[in-house]
Amino acid sequence: MNIKNKGFDLAGILIIITVIGGVVFYYQERTLEGINDDNISNTINKAGETKDLVEENNEIFSENLDEINTKEIYFAGISNVIFEVCDTLENHKESSWYENFKSQIEKLDRYSEADAERLYEMNKNHVSSPQEMIDVAGKHRVEDVRQVCYSKEGYLLAITQGEYGGSGFKFIRYNIESDIIDFAKREDLDGGKDTAWYKSHIGHGYDEKDVYKWFSPPYKFSTIEENNIELVGGSVDAGCSSESWFNYSLEKNYITIKRTCSSCQEETPTCTEYYVEL
Numbered sequence: 001m002n003i004k005n006k007g008f009d010l011a012g013i014l015i016i017i018t019v020i021g022g023v024v025f026y027y028q029e030r031t032l033e034g035i036n037d038d039n040i041s042n043t044i045n046k047a048g049e050t051k052d053l054v055e056e057n058n059e060i061f062s063e064n065l066d067e068i069n070t071k072e073i074y075f076a077g078i079s080n081v082i083f084e085v086c087d088t089l090e091n092h093k094e095s096s097w098y099e100n101f102k103s104q105i106e107k108l109d110r111y112s113e114a115d116a117e118r119l120y121e122m123n124k125n126h127v128s129s130p131q132e133m134i135d136v137a138g139k140h141r142v143e144d145v146r147q148v149c150y151s152k153e154g155y156l157l158a159i160t161q162g163e164y165g166g167s168g169f170k171f172i173r174y175n176i177e178s179d180i181i182d183f184a185k186r187e188d189l190d191g192g193k194d195t196a197w198y199k200s201h202i203g204h205g206y207d208e209k210d211v212y213k214w215f216s217p218p219y220k221f222s223t224i225e226e227n228n229i230e231l232v233g234g235s236v237d238a239g240c241s242s243e244s245w246f247n248y249s250l251e252k253n254y255i256t257i258k259r260t261c262s263s264c265q266e267e268t269p270t271c272t273e274y275y276v277e278l
Helices: 002-034 037-074 098-106 113-122 130-137
Strands: 085-088 145-151 155-160 170-175 180-183 220-225 228-237 240-249 254-264 270-273
Touching: 037 180, 098 155, 098 170, 113 130, 145 220, 155 220
Parallel strands: none
Antiparallel strands: 085 145, 145 155, 155 170, 170 180, 220 228, 228 240, 240 254, 254 270
């Protein structure tokens, strides 16, 4: 009796294992049927597209990084440079670097993309796009550069004076030996929403493009102290005037606004002080 029971138990176990195996095999077959050739092909294609996208973005990133690194290499030592002379470009016409610098200036669009976007909002009835604003304005002339600061180490700083409202202003640094030109970053365009300049306009209710961009950007050099240069800008309109003071950091290649004063007729000027971290 015991032997029979043991045999029965063994046979029962084998039967159960066989049934379970059949069920598992059945569901595996059903699952594999769902993963047909089209699904597999789509999965492979998506993986390939993702790979291509990653490679493309990496290539773009590398190109941009190379360009940034290249520019920084040409200006790596500028923060330790002493600029002995700041005067008009007219006084340097006989300098060996003048013609190359003139050529670089005359290649530059008068309006930057930021200039064009702002002006387009004000002239939509007359132009079709910001790019048309750039095309119509044309290129800079060397006469647009009023002042330069020269260093015997082979660097030049220059300002292209903007028109009324600030469009066309550029702060330029130039490597004479390498004939490389570069532009300073600006607190109003590049500083973001944490700057004192931006926060001073919150709640005024004006359109950002009309308010936050400097209306009177720098037009001349003022004083040089170590690696910081003070700049001055201003404008006059219908009996009212404004004057602003800025700091340019040689190390950061960045312009911040320090102070603005404005008045009309003979009234006492009203001034705003901005916190500047150099």
